[in-house]
Amino acid sequence: MTVLLEVVVSVLLVFGSMVMLIGSIGLAKLPDYFTRLHAPTKASTLGVACILVASMIFFSVQLGHVSLKEVLISMFLLITAPVAAHMLGKAGLHYKVKMTDTTQNQHLAKKAYLQQHPEDK
Amino acid sequence: MLSVAILIACGLMSCALALNAWRLIIGPTTPDRIIAVDTMYINSIALIILLGLHQGSAIYYESALLIALLGFVSTSAFCKYLLRGDIIE
């Protein structure tokens, strides 16, 4: 393994895990349910993608042929993460979780839960 | 250099998992706990890939793929349970 590739793999690994750590910090510290939904769904897709690309480069060099298997995991996570986030949001609305007082347009949450038009009474 | 980077990344991921566990314990509501579990499985995928890099073997890839598949299914099953009070209607 050349020095350049080693540096690239190391940087990708550390960067990816930093991104995932930031996502988890967001999960731990943000004030309410809906804001907590943002940090992990976004941060973890990019973080895992970086670590998987690093692993892909490492094993492609080690095994001597291109191994694309890791791309499958990152594609799968990229497709499923927003779906999971949508379902979690729906569950939160159904559960009527508390929102922080600074949230704007709080009346929309109730209409969203009833799947109504925003103008309906 | 690579081994040092893997160790640093493992340390960061462990901190991330500890924070997720913290959120899983304190809640305060059930959906919060589901987000914590959802984040936890993605973090453990990364940790397993790091273990594979550390040992230099490519066989851990399959377990990462399995965790990715089952994690998504379990998250949607949890959400469905909260939404309907029932998984299979």
Next chain:
Amino acid sequence: MDKVRKFVWFPTPYHSILLWLVWQILHDFSRGHMVLGAVFAIVIPWIVAPLSEEAAVAKKPIKALTYTFRLLIDIAVSNYDVAKRVLQSNRHLKPAFIVVPLDIKEPVPLTIFTSSVSLTPGTVSVELSEDRKWLYVHVLHLEDEQALIKLIKDRYEAPLKEIFGC
């Protein structure tokens, strides 16, 4: 009554190609698996295609590719944005719900649109109104509501409408 479908050799050609490709990636492009993957790519759609409705197909593949690349860049940018907000104090956050009027009706473009919204700058799609005319979105930090709605519509909905021709 379900209407009887005529037998087609390749009911879903794009899915067959995708299936074959995924099988090859899983088995490192060995020769035996090329044949086995081809058999699966032909037989599985016969079984699965009658189970699902006919889905919309991208009419402009090149536009779809540029859309994907732009989405990937936006994901990276949005991560930087969210990371900055997460590491700042909670007091500066201005979370909000907004409602986006939709022009797309078909399920596949709608799914891609809501997924794009969820993956990009500080927005998560939360719920759809019953008649699929409004999308409820939660925003992590809202400065200007109308500008954000316009940005979402111009940046993601307009190209999708063009790609799927609806």
